[in-house]
Amino acid sequence: MSESEEIKKAALSRGRFNMLFGLTLLGLLLLLWVALGFATTSFWSANNISNLLRQGAMIAILAIGQTFVIITGGIDLSVGAITGFTSVIVALLLQSGLPIWAAVILTLMLGAGIGIFHAFGIVQLGLPPFIITLATLTSLRGIGLLITNGATISITNDTFTEFSRNDFLGIPNLFWMVIVVGLPAWVLLHHSRFGRYLYAVGSNAEAARLSGINVKGIIYLAYTISAVCASFVGLLLAARIGIGNATQAEGWELQAIASSVIGGTSLFGAVGSVHGPLLGAFILATINNGANLMNVNSFWQRIITGVLIIVIVYFDQLRRRGR
Amino acid sequence: MSESEEIKKAALSRGRFNMLFGLTLLGLLLLLWVALGFATTSFWSANNISNLLRQGAMIAILAIGQTFVIITGGIDLSVGAITGFTSVIVALLLQSGLPIWAAVILTLMLGAGIGIFHAFGIVQLGLPPFIITLATLTSLRGIGLLITNGATISITNDTFTEFSRNDFLGIPNLFWMVIVVGLPAWVLLHHSRFGRYLYAVGSNAEAARLSGINVKGIIYLAYTISAVCASFVGLLLAARIGIGNATQAEGWELQAIASSVIGGTSLFGAVGSVHGPLLGAFILATINNGANLMNVNSFWQRIITGVLIIVIVYFDQLRRRGR
Amino acid sequence: PALAQQPTIPIIVKDTTSFYWQIVLAGARAAGRDLGVNVPELGAQSEADINGQISILENAVSGAPAAVVISPTEFQALGRPIDEAAKSVKIIGIDSAADSQSFTSFLTTDNVQGGRVAADGLAAAITEKYGAAEGEVALITALPGVGSLDQRAQGFKEQLAAKYPGLKLISDKVADGQATTGLNITTDLLTANPNLRGIFASNLIMAQGAGQAIAENKVADTVKLIGFDSDDKLVKFLSDGVIAGLVVQDPFRMGYDGIKTALAASKGETVETFVDTGANLVTKANMGDEKIAALLNPKLD
């Protein structure tokens, strides 16, 4: 199909998709939910909805952080490794007797440090984001394994571990954490100067520089946010599984990036939102949850996930072209 | 340093210094080799050099294919999955009694089919390369697991498996395969007009199209090359470990991309070569081989790999800027 | 309608992509057919994915099954979630333990014991060749941070220290789960340590890689390899003499008996609280035994 045909087709579908336009990805997610409600008896049980909210929460938070980086035109491959690594750190700190608040703050500061290191590598050493974050991905797993000697550190602090299981106002704490991260992220990205500058840097770094924007500072900001989000997820993971283990969260970076891209973020930068990645993460979580409930063979589950990713993104593309 | 200066310097280092750039990564590789020669007794044994050449071969071939895709500004996350999947396919074909040449050809054709599907998704459906190849990554593993039920298919055809063990003129067959792939790839990328078109598409697809280049065709070409390389590696893998198993080659896509980037390819497209990724792959293989020979703790090995990646790419950047 | 009346007992394994767990699932499937139970087959996509298994457990429980059969991926981490789940359903554990008192019954191969069996097998093979249990040996683990693999390593090392002081563990390698990595590590071990006499590759995929390296370098005579679990590739290696021995468990029985016990427990019958399904050393000598042969060639359907 030639581009002109594409344009024509887009024009034709404009009308039809104008309705869907308002629904967007949220509509797709709800559609999935309705379908699963018919297909299974247990999907809409309170219990399962809680589970679903819990299951999507961690990837959702990673995806939000990742989105900040992608908007600047970069990528952060290390988020999974940071999550695993910080789960070890917080476990060690808690086991050493530190109060929870201190352990949490120290862990988040460590996360910030990793993010700053990434930005340093990119800005000062001129390394491609892919390379520096791939290197920390490898190294952090190594360091985590080294200090634990490959073992798991159990967390005996029950207040800490119970947090991840409990609810507040009937909504799982883990999902509240998505809101706790998402709301400031939304304000920052869509309603603050820095958010604006993130887009500007991703769109045209030279133009941003000529406008007097501190481009390097913005890059530091983006990578720090991503790494802090990842270490925050490390805390949640440690609380949820009750241990610190350096090999956890393997491959979550790809899931986070996928959530972000499904949510409409462009890997070329300058396009993205906070709600998109959230929806992306919960769409992926719903696919898994639904497949489990419907007792789909786990091999089929992979195939279906792959196909659904294509279908969802394809329709999202169509809708956006039709806009 | 300002962007314009960088551009100017990059300009000078291109072309005339392209050769030198290749040589200097080669210099780094040789430096590693000399250092390892001093650090261990067995590094320079004929046996170990053979091993090293074998160990780097598969990632090197993946990296070459990947480079074609990256030069167009895309990415192929599916290469590891294709490798695992095609190792299953060739094992099944061989076990069904097909002669080797037929099994090989069918497998490579399947690989080409996957590549064409990727390009179809990108060109016709307008999907981002990241998404479509992530989707096939997931689905192919699922399909491979489904048809094998998670088991490994042993290959009883000894001619096939011995190929990966044997030498020709004292050089391991696996390394010959790197040459068999690398030489045509080099001619194609650096000496044919398609090579020029690949760069043009990666630099500015619209300008390329207005210059009469069949941009879609070039994208089909790039993804097909990458997928065929990956399925070729699937053949080599099956021969080397004597089994077909759908979960093999996990994470190799990242290793291939890393090799390519270490070899000077830019993830923004339009910059890359054939010799760069080769050197990148063998640098990574050398790090692992050396660490094994020196009996470095496996956890330290990860840390060292990460650090060395940073150091190597940093020095490479410095040198390129310094030109 | 028949299906609707059937009780549902999901089985949750550690990693659906590995052959070992497929045999467990096959056992469970067979039990489901024989006993009229609906058996959803669940599991994470990697033995290292603790969070994934917790989510799957939560999902399984919210489907209100008659009972749940689970093989906990990690001792500590699965403790609480299992306690939580046991509040609403009966939980039967298989293969590995968890930090929980809530199991109604537990069927396991002791992985630590499996590691000891491997050490014994390696010592025997080295003694047979060199006359004494002496010399350098190495250990290759597929992935870091996986409970069962760590237990095998632990049992192996303990047994070496306790019973075979002559065997020196000179290298303890952890790979990334890929057969090629096992292959490369083994080749490099052979290069760096010409006096190496034995290797323990502690799971299926590592044994395949290591076996290939032994075959490639034609050192089967001097370097004795012990693997863990089996498939036809490894059985061929064993009969060709490339591998000195395999430690095999009885995954089929674990799956079958797991469902059977769970069904009984869900009906309120009393069940045995602990069953050891055993780990056996298979060598070229005993691989023809009927019982062993059944273990080596489990029927998947």
Add this chain to the structure above:
Amino acid sequence: MIGIVSRADTHVAETRAAGPILELVGLEKRYVGTHALKPATLAFEAGEIHAIVGENGAGKSTLIKLLTGVIPRTSGEIVWQGKPTDLSTPHEAIALGINAVHQEVVLCRHLTVAANMFLGEEKRRFGLLQHRAMVREAQVILDDLGFEIPAHVPLGSLTIGQQQLVATARAATRGTRFLIFDEPTAYLTRREAAQLFALIRRLEAEGVTIVYISHRMEEVFELAARVSILRDGTLVGTRRISETNEAELIGLMINRSLEQIYHKDSFTPGATILEARHLSGKGFEDVSMTVRAGEIVGLYGLIGAGRSEFVTTLFGREAPSEGQILWEGQPVNIRSPRDAIDLGIALAPESRRDQGLCLNLPVGLNLNLAIYDRLARTGLVSRSEEASAAERQIADLRIKTAGRHALASSLSGGNQQKIVIGKWLSHGARLFIFDEPTVGVDVGTKAEIYRLFSALLSNGAGIILISSYLPEVYELADRLHVFRRGKLVASHDYRSASHEEILGEAIGI
């Protein structure tokens, strides 16, 4: 009239009195391999309009980049109101009140017009952006300046000309005291240029010092009080506008005299090459015209009149919605640029950045891009032919570059434009479409390009020439078509109508 330079108002009196506002003392810039600006000493008087002229690659943009902190200088001093300053970052320049509208539109395509206009100086309340207030205010400014541009759309959806206007509006409203325009009218038509000049006069009245770079001499004479001439990186002189003339300036610029810029040989038109019959498409409607061998068909119109859309449709970039294209009398279906090129059509597009150049690839590759099927007859690219083809274009068009291996991005704007044209000269097409071919090209080279047109015509080719610069189409076109809002509203033979008539038809009065 509202004071658009709000912050500068208070300084008017003071700066007027203070003499030179900015001085260069021995300012110098070297790139590896290029001495872009040789030590230059020059003083800008407060409140004056100072023009800078010079050939492509003479160093004009380099000078501007130095003054705005975009690139670091090699040596020399910049003195701002008597005090030497660093000016090592754009931020510093902006803080002093130095702003520029750069030659290439450097704004963010993904952001809205309003966001671009306020970039770096967002309006906030309680730390939060005031999205609506910014759009509203941006719209007020745009309307006040007479630019018909919506403030809420993404910048990337505008034409380059419109983007250029946004950049101008933006630079003018930032508390500017020293404003530099680097070829601002390159993409503008008469009407927009007039709006721009009005803006410049307004700024002048408010006491802003203006540096104005242009290749169009009449603009220099219309606006400037003084003019400085750069040649090959050297500042060769400064003149009061009242004491010089065009010939002297051109002589200083290119170091030789140029009798006439517009070179026109007359050929008897041959057979019809291409005919468009009632062609409609996105942006244009019911256009019919013919192009014959040996003639130049000129298309004139305001920004967005639909000329580019029309010719890119001829070139197969988009499909027409109605109508027919005939090639040498035969109806043809051109579905892609490839089809068009195979027929024998060549198009040098209007936007060199977006459509014309692969900026991060070498000059040589860019020049040869359209002819690789010829350079690789055996399948492999002939390195020697590749080199000689590129070298020939570099020499013929006098492209100023470190060599064919230099990246296209390292060339000055006008030299980049030469690549866009040069790419097609050796192609051997029968119909050449040049969309704004001389944007940013210096007078000397313009003359060369016009001479090349003659050479193409004498070989039996036909040319469609689009220009927003009326004198160019007026002096060169054998037949001139005027576009207005997507329609072909008038046609004239060579010099059969006056400038004013044509302009009136284009605007629609």
